[in-house]
Amino acid sequence: MIKKFVAVVLTALMVMCAGAAFADINWKAYEGTTINVMFNEHTYANAIIAKMADFEKLTGIKVVYSTTPETNYFDKLNTALSSRTGDPDIFMTGAYQTWEYAPAGYMEPLDAYIQDSSKTSESYKYDDFIPGIINALKWDLVPGHPVGKGKLWALPMGWEINTLTYNKKIFEAKGIKVPTTTKELYDAAVALKEHAGSGTYGLAVRGTRDWGTIHPAYMSLFATWGAKDFVTEGGKLVCKLDSKEAIEMTDYWVKLIKAGGAPQWSTYGWELCGADLGAGKAAMMWDADRGGYTQNVEGASAEAGNLAFSGIPLPEGVKVQRSNLWAWSMGMNAYSKNKDAAWLFLQYFTSPEFMLYSGTEGDCTDTPRQSVMSSKAYRDIVNKAEGYLKSFEEVSANATIFFTPQPYFFETTTMWAEVLQDLVVTNKYKSTEEAMKQLAEKLTDLVSDLEVE
Amino acid sequence: MNKGSKRLLTITQNGLLFIYAIFALFPLIWMVLLSIKSDTQMYTTTFNFTPTLSNYTEVLLKTDYFKYLLDSLIVAGGAVIISVIAGVPAAYALARYDFKKKEDIAFQILSFKFAPEILVVLPLFMIYQTLGLYDSYFGLIWVYQLISMPLLIWVVRGYFEDISVEIEHAAQVDGYSWYQIFFKMLLPLIKPGLVSAALLAFIFAWNTFTFPLLLAGSKIQPITVAITKFLGTDTAHYGQLAVAATVSALPAIIFALCIQKHLVRGLSFGAVKG
Amino acid sequence: MSRITLENIHKTFGKVKALDGVSIDVKDKEFFVLFGPAGAGKTTILNCIAGIAMPEEGVVKFDGEIINLVETAKRNVAMVFENYALYPQMTVYDNMASPLRSDLYRQNEDVIKERVYAAAKMMKMENLLERLPSQLSNGQKQRVAMGRALVRTPNVFLMDEPLAHLDAKLRNAMRTELKEMQANFGTTSIYVTHDFMEAMSLGDRIAIVNQGKIVQIGTPDDIYYLACNEFVAQLMGDPEINILSGLLRKNGDNYSFLSNGSEFVLPADAALMNKLAAYDGKSVDIGIRPQHVMYSFSKDAGYRDYQVYSYESIGNKSVIEAYPAGHSGRGDTHTHVRMIAPNGLTIKIDQLIYIDFKLDHTMFFDGSSKEFIGCYNEAGIRALSAGKEEA
């Protein structure tokens, strides 16, 4: 009896506290509404799901959600959006996807909601988001125009930059120092080939035949090298993969993989890269920082605790590390029939309070909010990984999306990845130059029907 | 043939079978081994490791695994039941009656089995959205008919064709009505074929991926769609995937063991003389 | 127990005309045989009676009542199928009990047991009751099929070649049994066969069926002695009747038959001669059964020269087939003559054989239409056959 009483009082208190934080808007305005949410299977989504009951209790909104593994998530989302039925109301997306969804009219711009004080609590603190990440989710819908201008299409859940993770133990044993230039990286990869027998190798990077191969490490070095994918010339998008920098960089990349990459590189996605690093098969990995971070958590892998983090190795004559950025975000369906209820959901799960939870207890270490990043609780957790915070802060200064926004992103990057595979494992092309020239021509042709103002 | 060479032949035969058995069964054994390995030992050990049941507790107790399994059971099982109810009479009609376009209809039904899933799934998605069948048990059971119905009709039709028409006539003469003949005389005769075809249809429906991926979503998630979830979100938890795969194969394996006696006989597509 | 009437039944299967205007009238308690070559339409007639086949035209009556639209199950017929049609999943007992367990003819299990045992006893297979059909020989299956029909008291027994698949010995025994049973039961029976011995020995009346038509209906004697055409005459009897083509010529008061360059002076028979008058100088076929052909290995007066074509045993006797000597028609079966001979003769192929006919057993057929003209002692035969039928 007493137990029950205490529970009731505690609950009431909690609700009141929560209410106090969000008191300025009516959270119960859409009580009884049901909204549908589509998640990609991810830690970020798990953090939300863990707090779903709180949200439902606060708002009286019922949330029906699905989580789909990443290999098929976007196929499913594409199909669902194209039905234009308003289901799902909220979905997880990346920035690249908004370039496709927003021009097609599937996405609801969020600026109006954020600015409306009757819809958005004062405690939401929109300005608290790291500007670089928010900018990655803005676009004016003109192909060729960079991100950062135009409407806001989604709100970030977390983000990733692409840096080097290495195995301290192996590096120490072989007496190799952490590479800071591309030359050092190449030498280290060669030196670490078969560092512990057949099947072990120097550097793990992605190699599958899709966009996932291009956007992390490859695109980061591509941008650091000073290359660009597209430029607007004479009212048209023109592919610049045949530029000197692009060819040089790609040629370096191909040689790097051939000399020190995984023997089965062309089948490697993030999970195999991470697995090899964690198992001590790969001495280094250049991928999303999170990938290395999670392998390093105690009990997660054989090499947990031995992993350390470093920045992006620089090519000769380059001073600035540029990491391409990936931000898992949530967007709203333009055809949603419960937009205001859906906004409450978005607001709640990107609020500083929730972000603090997800950034600490929720394991989502790449927080998009400055307030979280500077909080002690967060820094205590992340500091456990050597060099993580340092390289994170260093690289994130110049992290953004280095792709030129255009709606054929997936098509162009898949073809790009295909050529990369051909260069590494087949003899289809005589030289990198020939391959890149053909590719540039093909991609220019592909995007020629896009209207560029 | 003398005794010695006969013995040699038997040894060779057993040897060849043994080699193939390793090829066929090792991946399964490997899968079970993975399921009792911890993440940290996953890649660094082969056979010499500390077995753990943590993957099992993780998958079976801490996720909605049984809900996925139940979903699979409902859609695959429901699909087979509908196929049996609608398919067995159809198979009978296609075997017995002479009507216009019979062979065409029969082939048409079979050809659905071979329809590329990708071809139908997109238009179906649009139709399902309009009819409200998207993400419903009924919707999935319906589309699974593409998988289970043709197989069932074709196996069972072979059986009906094999039953002498005079047996039916005899039963008519004996005073039985059409449906009594069907249930009392014919069904027992096609049972082996029916059971095996149903099992095979069940396995195919159980293992299908594209349809449930695109035509179901939040409410219903058959195990094939859910299974890659166990790969994990940060690191790949192959151990958990192995658990999910191993347990998901169990219903079909148990089913197969139960009807083992019928199974082979039943798939002779009616070539068995009664 | 019923009178079964078929009127002008037509039945086609696709483009094949199976029955083309069949009419028969089977009397109550009659044992009626449908006899004809394979594919003649005999089974289809049974199926029309049982209701298994639906005629496109024509009427089926049981005791004068039209039953075209009555379902098979409700016609109360018992049928024995040519390939037994036993239910493979049931024991012999259950097979036989099956008609008595249907909704329409249901009996309680005690009655069923009694009837099944009675039928099993009659068919001498009490020891087989627990077996499955797959464990039975063909003869045993046949008996089960018969037994299943016998447990009931139907309007009519329909039997489709019930003895066809049995070996000769069993067939003879069963034939005798059938005849006995038929006498005991007194149920109308329609029996299909292509075996002339069965037809002759079992049938009260025989209907000859050919190409979907009834060619002739009559008592066994009628059919045998007064075959309405050459086809029927050839069908009835084994070895087959000899047909010789020739010319009829007036020879004084009587007639001569000219064939193959030899002249046969026909014995007198007033009634016959009257009928033959119309055929003077015209082509006529004569039919002589093999048992009415006499042969000799030495040249006897009036005997004609033939050469042996073949000599084959058919059990307790043999058949000699011969062709006209020196005739270029060796192998031209139209001129061949078959005759009955004892077994064990030493006969060489092509050796000379001398032949004469018992001409007073001849049947005459129209040379072009092949229809029956007449035979010796026709009135006597008719009287005999009519008398038999009365009885």
Place this chain on the structure above:
Amino acid sequence: MSTTSNSITPDLNKLPFKTRIRPYLIVAPALIITIGIMIPFIMAIFLSLTNYSFRRPTFSFIAFQNWSRILSSREFWHALWVTIQYAFFSTLVEMVLGVCIAMLLNSLNNWFSKFLRVALIFPLMIAPITATIVWQLMLNSSVGIVEKFLNIFGVFNFPWAAAPSTAMLTVVMIDMWVNTSFVMLLVLAGLQSLPKSPFESAKIDGGSAWFNFVNLTLPMLKPSLYIALLFRLMSALQEYAIIFGLTKGGPGDTLMNLSLTSYQTGFKFQRIGQSLPYILVLWIIVFFTAKFIVKKQRAAQRQAAGLES
């Protein structure tokens, strides 16, 4: 006479309506269920003549533009070639192996073969998508067990799916692992239903084992073989899960068959109209191949029935 019976009761010779429509009535449920699925086919054909895309809310009719564009592309012919290669190799291997294993199982009657009759079906119970992941792990050069096994024989870093020269071999091998049991099952069923008598008489005639196999076993097994061929060939032509799971069609475009190309164009690149001709061509190939095999199968069945009696 015929006129009388006909004029008095003209309906006597027609089965009651109830009985006449019975065959249609009993096929109807199955047909309705499956015909419903015809609608997507028709829609697909129509959409292939439009510029339908997820990117636009509307679409317009563009006649055969998609078709002419695709049929004249290198991509299409490459995909067709990959499709045929894959179907040919995987079906061939599975048929030959399936028949051999079934024959072995059938000729032996010890505990081992009895055990295998059941156990060898297990791979069929694993979803292809899972089988692919398990194999990928086994074949991985850094952590896989197969690599360790090959190391014993002095083979290091065998590339498996990662190199164009071995990628086809690898996917065919996985397909073989999953599906050989299906062929084996059907052939074993066929073998066990063979009648004994022709073999007994052949024994008396003293024919060799090979002679018996070619002249008796094979012709009587033909119906089962055709069924196995039918099911295997048809799904091999459409293979998607194994290839996608293992290499996503790579390396380069080595394994991009019609299914993958269509899926990629339609679902990943959002060009529905353009994705459909690939799969419609595949559908036509599948349809007519199936029709041909079914015809052969029915003929073989009749022939085998003749041999038997």
